[in-house]
Amino acid sequence: MTITPGRAVLAVVARHDTDSVRAEALGRQLGLPLIPGNDLPLQGAGAYAAVLLVDGDRLSLQALSPPAETGRRGGRAVLPGPVSADFGSAAMRHRRRGGQNELLGRAVGASASRQPAILDATAGLGRDGFVLADMGCSVTLCEREPVIAALLQWGLTAAAASEDAWLARVARRMALRTGDARDVFADRAVPAEVIYLDPMFPPRDKSAAVKKEMALLQLLLDSDTAPHEAADLLAWALGQDVARVVVKRPTRAAPVAGAAPSHHIAGKAVRFDVYVRRALA
Numbered sequence: 001m002t003i004t005p006g007r008a009v010l011a012v013v014a015r016h017d018t019d020s021v022r023a024e025a026l027g028r029q030l031g032l033p034l035i036p037g038n039d040l041p042l043q044g045a046g047a048y049a050a051v052l053l054v055d056g057d058r059l060s061l062q063a064l065s066p067p068a069e070t071g072r073r074g075g076r077a078v079l080p081g082p083v084s085a086d087f088g089s090a091a092m093r094h095r096r097r098g099g100q101n102e103l104l105g106r107a108v109g110a111s112a113s114r115q116p117a118i119l120d121a122t123a124g125l126g127r128d129g130f131v132l133a134d135m136g137c138s139v140t141l142c143e144r145e146p147v148i149a150a151l152l153q154w155g156l157t158a159a160a161a162s163e164d165a166w167l168a169r170v171a172r173r174m175a176l177r178t179g180d181a182r183d184v185f186a187d188r189a190v191p192a193e194v195i196y197l198d199p200m201f202p203p204r205d206k207s208a209a210v211k212k213e214m215a216l217l218q219l220l221l222d223s224d225t226a227p228h229e230a231a232d233l234l235a236w237a238l239g240q241d242v243a244r245v246v247v248k249r250p251t252r253a254a255p256v257a258g259a260a261p262s263h264h265i266a267g268k269a270v271r272f273d274v275y276v277r278r279a280l281a
Contacts, residue, residue, distance in 0.1 A: 010147065011048045013037040015055035023054040030146055050216065052147065053082060057161070059154035060084035061147065063216050083216050085125045085155025088167050092130065101131050107246045107265050107272035108194045109280045110135045116243070116280055119192035121181035121233060124217075126152045126174070128198060128248070133173040140190045141174055142181035145220055149178040182236050193280060195237040198248040199230035199256065231257035238275060245275040 011033045014023035027034045032052070050063045060082035086092065095101070109116055115136035120129040123141035125148065133139045143149040159171035177184045184190060234256045237245040247256055251271045255261060261273035 009048050011035045011051050013051045013053050015053055019054045019056065026052065026054060026059070026150065030150060052150070057154070057158045058084060058086070059151055061151060061216055083125070083151070083213050085152045087126070087130050087155055087159040087171060088162060088164060092127065095127070095131065096134060101135075103265050103267050103270065103272060104128060104131060104248075105135050107274050108132065108137070108196065109244065110137055114280065116193040117191045118194050118196055119181065119185060119190060119242075120196045120198075121185075121237065122196075122198050123152060123176070124148060124198065126155065126176075128196065129174055130170060132196070133170045137173065138191070139174045140184075140192065141176045142184050143176065143178060144180045146178065147220055148217070149176065152176055153178075181233070185240065192240075193243045195240060195242050195245045196248075197230070197233055197237060197245065197256075199233075234259060238277075243276070243278050243280045245277070247273040247275075249273055 010030075012023050012027040012030070013035055014020045014037050016037075024034055026032075030052075035048070035051070037053075048064055050061055053060045053062050061084070062082040105111070108118060110132065115138070118129070118132050118137050118139045120126075120132070120139055120141045123129055123143040126141055126143075129139045129141045141152065143152055153176050156171050156174055156176060159167050162168045162171070177190065181195075185192070234245070234247060238259075244262075247261070249255070249271045251266050251269055253271070255273050259275070262276040263274050265272045265274065
């Protein structure tokens with residue numbers, strides 16, 4: 001992977017000697033160097049903005065230098081991270097019971113008797129995709145940023161291999177395709193009745209956890225292109241032969257590109273704009 005100007009310079013680190021083989025393989029996959037895992041902040045200072053940390057079956061992204069917006073605590077700079085795709089975490093288990101899940105299910109048309117196939121075109125770390133899979137939907141996750149896709153793939157692999165029957169069952173309803181959704185969907189080999197889009201702008205949540213994660217992921221992503229990309233993705237999605245397109249938005253944000261939805265389903269912090277093309281099967 002070539003790191004473009006304005007994006008983070010990354011390296012791969014093995015937490016333990018037993019992780020070295022997998023760390024080396026990941027480095028080759030992504031075209032990233034492997035550095036020693038001892039005393040990470042000092043090893044990375046000045047050379048790398050963040051590292052991918054291999055620790056057993058867990059892969060996480062850890063910053064080595066703090067973005068200015070994360071501030072300081074007790075005179076010390078605060079490092080955001082680590083960030084990983086951990087579908088068995090307490091936060092994900094708690095989210096199963098969240099009211100937002102009901103809104104998301106209604107938006108995509110999921111019910112006890114109907115579980116449409118979903119193309120999550122902007123998967124990120126796969127959390128909404130996992131919620132949809134937990135509802136019984138088959139979900140194809142598309143993520144074009146290779147580092148984020150690697151985090152997601154490791155999370156899915158760990159979940160599918162879990163001894164927790166529920167976690168493994170849900171993960172097996174999800175499939176990751178690395179690349180731009182427009183290319184992945186071009187040959188229609190991916191079944192989908194609903195295309196789901198979640199642009200990452202503007203921030204929907206001011207909590208410390210969300211700030212930390214967004215600050216770290218922005219090391220990889222060019223946020224200046226987000227509005228343009230979202231408009232292009234929506235225009236593409238609306239041109240596909242699917243029953244509906246669903247776009248996740250902050251409650252008070254304007255529709256993407258000003259395109260009025262057929263209807264919307266709103267909660268306190270999140271709104272789902274629903275573009276109905278035809279009836280779901």
